[in-house]
């Protein structure tokens with residue numbers, strides 16, 4: 001009897017102290033953490049100094065030749081908020097069709113654009129959609145499902161406008177992720193021009 005009483009008594013004390021005790025107390029020592037998770041990390045707070053760098057500045061200037069997220073190659077901001085056809089593929093509530101005038105295309109530069117698109121397509125799209133855009137890229141050999149065959153007539157420009165292509169490249173769709181952070185705006189249009197040339201060739 002006494003044994004059961006002591007066990008219950010100790011359990012109740014532990015519970016009461018555990019739940020109510022040591023609440024809101026201030027300690028001068030850092031707490032002992034059994035599971036530190038990521039409570040403490042060696043990051044630099046915004047706008048503060050850092051003794052880690054020789055010049056003492058916490059905020060770093062981007063390394064020469066690197067491209068910060070959200071900026072075009074030339075240093076222009078990529079997401080300016082005022083979405084034009086060139087930066088969004090949409091005109092109002094609808095997808096537009098045709099290559100935007102910002103590309104300032106003439107007979108020579110359109111060839112260069114398609115060539116650039118070919119190169120970018122091979123880098124970013126071919127693994128899934130295949131070199132010829134038939135949806136049979138290398139990943140499909142390894143059970144990657146549902147890759148769209150871009151040569152199907154539903155992706156032709158009269159049913160699937162350029163602006164919609166731009167939107168899918170930027171935002172992604174279904175199992176395909178968006179490439180807004182990887183592919184600059186102009187290169188997205190270059191890829192579109194190349195896909196159109198593949199469709200026309202077919």
Ligand code: HEC
Pocket residue numbers: 121124125126127128129139145146147148150155165168169173174175176177179191
């Ligand atoms: C990781 C594989 C992968 C990559 C890389 C990829 N796609 Fe896709 N893409 C898919 C899949 C999967 C779908 C089908 C998405 C769905 O409908 O669920 C798709 C669908 C599409 C569609 C049709 C969307 C629709 O409206 O049905 C277009 C257009 C497209 N991709 C273009 C591109 C272009 C251009 C690139 C290169 C910039 C690219 N994709 C890169 C996997 C990929």
